[in-house]
Amino acid sequence: MAGEAQQSGGHSGPEKTGILSFPYSRRFFLLFMLAILAGLGVRQYLKPSGFGEIGFFRTAALDEEAAREPTLQGKGACEVCHKAEFDAHEKDVHLTVQCEDCHGPAAEHVQARTDGLAPDKGKMFRELAQANCLACHRRLQARPKLFPTIDAAEHFTRMGVTDSSVKCQGCHSPHEPLFLDRKVSQARLHPLIHACTDCHLDPAIRSKALPDGHVVTFQCKDCHADVLADYKTKPHKDLECSTCHVFHQDSEFSGRIFKNGNPKFCLMCHQQQPFRGKGSIPQLASFEAHRNEMASDDADRQKRCVDCHAEEKIHTMHRPAKSVVVGEGGAR
Numbered sequence: 162m163a164g165e166a167q168q169s170g171g172h173s174g175p176e177k178t179g180i181l182s183f184p185y186s187r188r189f190f191l192l193f194m195l196a197i198l199a200g201l202g203v204r205q206y207l208k209p210s211g212f213g214e215i216g217f218f219r220t221a222a223l224d225e226e227a228a229r230e231p232t233l234q235g236k237g238a239c240e241v242c243h244k245a246e247f248d249a250h251e252k253d254v255h256l257t258v259q260c261e262d263c264h265g266p267a268a269e270h271v272q273a274r275t276d277g278l279a280p281d282k283g284k285m286f287r288e289l290a291q292a293n294c295l296a297c298h299r300r301l302q303a304r305p306k307l308f309p310t311i312d313a314a315e316h317f318t319r320m321g322v323t324d325s326s327v328k329c330q331g332c333h334s335p336h337e338p339l340f341l342d343r344k345v346s347q348a349r350l351h352p353l354i355h356a357c358t359d360c361h362l363d364p365a366i367r368s369k370a371l372p373d374g375h376v377v378t379f380q381c382k383d384c385h386a387d388v389l390a391d392y393k394t395k396p397h398k399d400l401e402c403s404t405c406h407v408f409h410q411d412s413e414f415s416g417r418i419f420k421n422g423n424p425k426f427c428l429m430c431h432q433q434q435p436f437r438g439k440g441s442i443p444q445l446a447s448f449e450a451h452r453n454e455m456a457s458d459d460a461d462r463q464k465r466c467v468d469c470h471a472e473e474k475i476h477t478m479h480r481p482a483k484s485v486v487v488g489e490g491g492a493r
Contacts, residue, residue: 232266235259239267242274246336252344253337254409263289263335294329306359307410320430321441331436332429339407340425348417352379357403392476405475423485424448427466 211220214357238261240247250256261267264285273283286293291313300310316327320332336341341348357366381402382389392398397405405426410416425448433444447453448466455469457461472479 186198187316190208230268232267232268233259233261234267234271236261238271249337253339253341254343254345254407255335255338263293289335290326291326291328294333295333305410306356307354307408307416309407322436323438324436327436331434332432333421339419339421340423340429341421342423345409345417348409348419350411350415351408353410353414353416354403354418355379356403367394388476396474397474397476422465422467424466 209219209221212218214220236247236250236259250260251401264287265316267285268281270285295311295313298310300312304310314325317327318323330337332460357365357369357380389402392402405421407419407421409419428445428448430442433446437444451462452462467478469476
């Protein structure tokens, strides 16, 4: 009987189980809840006025931002003083690039000129280092194939450049990179061009035939096979077609292709420069001197490089394009 009483006295009710049955767990959860309440209190104390009235936004920020002095002026501000550079910029392929992307914020510069301060006040970047251009034009695997990029060492070797520290502006003008003889918008629309190396890393793939069932692509040879065959017999044969006929993509399917006759474009490769080795590429001291030397009359003095050298040095200019025939193996 005593044993039974002792046994029944030891269990007054159902045995408690679970994490809250341990004394330390109750203290932990109490501290946890106190921490949450303290955090909410601190958040309420630090919350700026107006926050939450229109979502997760501080309404006073609108007036504060409006009161700030702008640092970027937009390329329209540059037109006021730099009309020639602005007009060149607006017709060429850099037209979507703001002047301040290369030259830096113009607020101090514009203010200094407005106030009539000395020229040494409010200066901007002018002679840009090679690295500035390569920030956009360095060849990287992640960049689109149709975007103009270079491997600097490879490019200098091809162009006969002997001084690797030379600035890009030695040959290229940032204001009119291609020296277009007409506006970008006036260049003819052209279907999107695909190079075999867009998908295949091995350059030898260019000379191989398309297998049956290959995805339909569009390449220069599909419409201009006769021009391309003639081109392969000329001195420029090692250059890609797109080296001269630069393609400026407008959409996923088409863009503008440039048939540029401006002599300045040719002189980017053929202008005699102190940093360029002799014998690698034919060079001219100046286009005007060459033209005057070779011209026999005033009509000759109006000619461009392509008027005299296209058929002989580049490719025939007057053969009609052939239509594309698409078969099972893709565009031919």
